[in-house]
Each structure stands twice: as structure tokens, then as C-alpha cells.
Amino acid sequence: MKSCQVVVMGVSGSGKSVVGEAIAGALGAVFLEGDAFHPLANVEKMSKGIPLQDADRAGWLETLRSEISRYHETGQSCVLSCSALKKSYRDLLRSGAPGLYFLYLHADKTVLRSRLAQREGHYMPLSLLDSQLETLEPPVNEDRAVIIDAMVGQDEVIAACLQALKEKNGN
Ligand SMILES: Nc1ncnc2c1ncn2[C@@H]1O[C@H](COP(=O)(O)OP(=O)(O)O)[C@@H](O)[C@H]1O
Numbered sequence: 821m822k823s824c825q826v827v828v829m830g831v832s833g834s835g836k837s838v839v840g841e842a843i844a845g846a847l848g849a850v851f852l853e854g855d856a857f858h859p860l861a862n863v864e865k866m867s868k869g870i871p872l873q874d875a876d877r878a879g880w881l882e883t884l885r886s887e888i889s890r891y892h893e894t895g896q897s898c899v900l901s902c903s904a905l906k907k908s909y910r911d912l913l914r915s916g917a918p919g920l921y922f923l924y925l926h927a928d929k930t931v932l933r934s935r936l937a938q939r940e941g942h943y944m945p946l947s948l949l950d951s952q953l954e955t956l957e958p959p960v961n962e963d964r965a966v967i968i969d970a971m972v973g974q975d976e977v978i979a980a981c982l983q984a985l986k987e988k989n990g991n
């Protein structure tokens with residue numbers, strides 16, 4: 821199987837973490853939880869309901885870029901969950917791992933709100949969803965980026981992601 825590096829992207833509640841972990845398992849790839857790489861200052865901000873700005877995200881994205889770069893350089897597969905809301909953030913990640921795939925989990929606000937309202941044990945409050953949606957630049961017509969309908973059941977979303985990678989990368 822050809823190795824690949826993949827980012828599962830989308831706003832809070834779209835399913836990046838659960839879907840990312842599942843597809844990493846199916847591919848025999850390492851799963852990298854993007855949220856685990858935030859500096860404490862970012863977590864504190866988000867916990868207080870303060871949206872992150874470009875400057876807050878810069879160091880975090882740089883860390884993620886160097887993480888996926890290690891996998892690219894050693895020819896190992898990894899799946900990273902990361903909101904990657906703006907094209908400039910995605911381009912930064914691409915610079916660390918040429919050929920990087922993006923799977924964008926798309927869901928509408930009503931679905932996202934209800935999922936976040938039910939999610940437990942996460943620092944990200946529901947109140948930040950609006951700013952996430954305002955900041956989001958969907959990866960339309962971007963190289964190796966696939967838009968996945970994430971409003972269906974989790975297993976269907978995972979299957980659609982794996983199918984997309986199979987078509988693009990032969991996995
Ligand atoms: N396709 C889905 N259908 C129903 N619930 C889902 C689906 N995908 C994710 N969830 C649930 O929604 C919540 C948010 O998922 P999560 O993976 O934490 O999203 P993100 O990492 O994008 O913020 C979790 O409680 C998760 O179990």
C-alpha cells in the first residue's frame with residue numbers, strides 16, 4: 821500500500837477526531853490529534869470562548885507542519901485532525917508534506933450545534949462555532965482536497981473518506 825499523509829479538516833463538531841482516528845486505524849497509519857499540540861495559552865483562550873487569531877495559530881500550525889513532515893520524509897502514513905480553516909494554513913501544512921491530502925468534513929450549522937451540545941470533556945465551547953464558520957474557507961478546487969458529506973452516520977463518513985483515498989492514492 822502506498823504511504824500517504826492526510827489531514828481531516830473542518831470546523832468544531834464536524835467529526836475530525838473520531839473520523840480521523842478511525843481512518844488512521846483502517847489505513848494502518850499513525851493518528852495525530854491536532855488539538856493535542858496546542859500551547860496552553862491557546863487552550864486557555866478557547867476555553868474562555870475567545871476565538872484564536874492567525875498569530876495564535878502560527879506556532880501550532882508550524883508544529884503540525886513539522887510533525888507531518890517527519891512522516892513524509894520517512895515514507896510513513898499519518899492522519900492528522902486539524903481544523904485547517906484557511907487556505908493559507910493548508911498551504912503551510914502542504915509545504916511540510918508535498919502530496920498531502922485534505923478530507924474536508926462538511927456539515928451544516930444545525931448538525932454541528934447539536935453534536936457540540938452533546939460532546940463532553942472538550943475545552944472548545946459551542947459559542948466558538950460561529951467564529952469558526954466565519955473563518956472557514958472551504959477547500960474548493962484545491963489540489964488533493966475532497967469534500968465529504970459529514971451529515972450522515974459516522975460509519976458512512978469513514979467509508980466515504982476511505983473510498984476517496986482509494987480513488988486518489990490507491991489505498
Ligand atoms: N457522522 C457523525 N454522526 C453523528 N455524530 C458524530 C459524527 N461524527 C462525529 N460525531 C460526534 O460529534 C461530536 C464531535 O466529533 P469530534 O470528532 O469531536 O469533532 P471535531 O474533532 O471535528 O471537533 C462527538 O461527540 C462525536 O462522537
Ligand SMILES: O=C(O)[C@H](O)[C@@H](O)[C@H](O)[C@H](O)COP(=O)(O)O
Binds near residue numbers: 872
Ligand atoms: O475539536 C474541536 O472542537 C476543534 O478541533 C477545536 O479544538 C479547534 O477547531 C482547533 O483545535 C483550533 O482552533 P481553530 O479551529 O480556531 O484554529
